[in-house]
Amino acid sequence: MMDRYDVIVVGAGAAGLIAAGRAAELGGKVLLLEKMERAGRKLLITGKGRCNITNDAPHSEFLKHIHPDSSFLQHAFAGFFSHDIIRLLADNGCATVVERGARVFPASNKAADVVHALMRWVGKNQVDVRYRHKVEGLHVSDGQVSGLKVHTPVGSRTVHARSIILCTGGKSYPATGSDGDGYRFAAAAGHLIETPRQALVPLETAGNMASRLRGLSLRNVKAVVWVNGKPTREEFGELLFTEFGLSGPIILTLSRFVVDELRNHNQVELALDLKPALSETKLDNRLLRDLKEHATLRMESIFRKWLPAELVPVFGETTGVAAGTQGQRLSPAERRRILLLMKDLRFTITGCRPFKEAIVTAGGVVTTQIDAHTMESKLIRNLHFAGELIDLDADTGGYNLQLAFSTGWLAAEACMRQCERE
Ligand SMILES: Cc1cc2nc3c(=O)[nH]c(=O)nc-3n(C[C@H](O)[C@H](O)[C@H](O)COP(=O)(O)OP(=O)(O)OC[C@H]3O[C@@H](n4cnc5c(N)ncnc54)[C@H](O)[C@@H]3O)c2cc1C
Incomplete structure (x- = not known):
């Protein structure tokens, strides 16, 4: 692990894999930190092990399934939508099928194939992926994030980056690794957190x-x-x-x-x-x-x-x-x-039922403090958010994963634009 990266992505779930892969594809030196022993633990159990990847519904219909403010996602969806994730997966060996209710699944019916395809793409783009690396806090000074503290299997250390994308998920099914860390990091940076609560429960x-x-x-x-x-x-x-x-x-x-x-x-x-x-x-x-x-x-x-x-x-x-x-x-x-x-x-x-039985977490980092064009914090420069950590959640049908993919993609593009300017 180097001391300085262009982008550090925290969390190798749906949003984090896309964010890391896209930032690296655009030429960034990218570090992806995951506290579990492998990527996409939650992805593997989605759709009862089949992974309902996205939904083929038109944009306007899609937005009706997202709460509490779907308009926040207009830009994210304009940049990367259902056909884009379908193409990305196909290019990396995972063909998909559309089922009843326009739900999109891997043709193999295996969520593991979705994770493999995303990992293949992340690997092709040379993302530095580290497992059992648990982020413990952000370094913020003068209204800007410059790095983070990470607990590794050989001790704690600080790593620096031009930009950080937090993709730590919600707090439902905590055994998958998503147990609410990101809310703490965002709150410590001054962000308002809409009380996390169970949804799809x-x-x-x-x-x-x-x-x-x-x-x-x-x-x-x-x-x-x-x-x-x-x-x-x-x-x-x-x-x-x-x-x-x-x-x-x-x-x-x-x-x-x-x-x-x-x-x-x-x-x-x-x-x-x-x-x-x-x-x-x-x-x-x-x-x-x-x-x-x-x-x-x-x-x-x-x-x-x-x-x-x-x-x-x-x-x-x-x-x-x-x-x-x-x-x-x-x-x-x-x-x-x-x-x-x-x-x-x-x-x-x-x-x-408790969070451990809730499919998603409603609440999270409030959208009024995030720039919808870039997913960047309006309070802390170079800090970005993506995925379920944001105060957005959706009905069943593939909408939750698409929300994570689209915000991850947009955050990565914004980080790399910033890198080019500097
Ligand atoms: C049983 C179940 C079935 C589901 N089925 C579907 C479905 O079929 N279709 C659909 O659209 N949605 C489904 N969902 C919802 C969907 O899985 C989530 O909304 C989506 O995974 C959120 O993506 P994310 O990247 O934001 O977070 P996650 O996928 O939760 O990833 C967050 C990652 O961050 C890591 N992390 C957290 N804290 C730290 C830290 N401090 N340091 C380092 N790493 C950290 C976690 O270990 C985790 O890997 C399902 C959810 C569940 C629980």
Whole structure:
């Protein structure tokens, strides 16, 4: 390791690999520091090991999936977008395919191939990559960063650079190495940090109903979030019951907003519509028809025609309909209770799962203190940010990784422009 570089990139995740590779491609002497024993630990577990690399949606659609201020990314996306990462990966041996919802995956279905391709590119561009090198703090003086302190396997030392790009990620899944160090460095440099909080995270519910149903996955249901007695948001799709509450795609998508409502001490409930394709009238007609057709069957058998087997005891208990009641003996009031439960199976949300189970971290370095054209700090010269460390997060679908790639690329280009000027 030399004493002085053009650019030091901290963190060999999605943003850091792109930032380091691009700065070196533009001719910079680049050092990439990673505290873990290898690069891209989090990348390897993305998309359940398949890595949903990006999303093929047009720009305007893409922006709708980014929170809280997608306009901050206009320049980053203009410089490096989904087709660019697809091309870069293809050039380095990782072909991709587009799946349902415009989600882009490696054709091999292996996240490891994405990491290999990025590492091949980083290697080709002669980035000096160091593992088990944990950055401990930045050297800042006179409003400018000049280097950092790094703990190496043989002791601590200081390394200098013209520019530093912090790509340390958020604080979710800390076992991958992203455990919030970057927030400390940015705060020590004077940056405001929007409180980090879990996003894309399973939710916890009151009572034991979810736990009784754990393992059950429901497709084509509608989940409506009620805040202080008012419906506020809804999602349609698949959900999963767990030991602690609710998970699955639609719950993860809603979780970002639910977590904020809970933080504001609002009362949050989640209502499941198990038959979203049928209006109450149509559903009632269907129930009546089935009850007539199976007049002598016991209700426990009729319930099975309407619901997954796991839900039958829950419906029996909650509606007070005895399992042995014959279809023809069901009263209109009992039928009404069944119908209402099918359209509104309600859970009180008590919290969310911890950071170690959150797919991304919302919050981070506030965007108002970062120049959107360069990713440079507006407070400290030559200090840049990229990736999840910034107060930006996105829905599932490949948007989070693209955000990291695009900000990493933009930061690297800005650093190298600065180097040329000096
Ligand atoms: C289970 C799971 C599945 C996901 N699936 C997808 C998906 O399919 N598609 C998608 O778009 N997004 C997905 N995400 C989100 C996505 O992985 C992240 O948003 C993205 O990796 C963020 O990139 P990053 O470079 O900012 O941070 P990271 O990828 O987290 O990288 C940060 C790196 O910095 C290193 N580091 C931290 N502190 C220091 C330090 N002090 N010194 C040196 N190194 C340090 C860390 O070890 C780490 O390697 C998933 C996340 C999880 C947890």
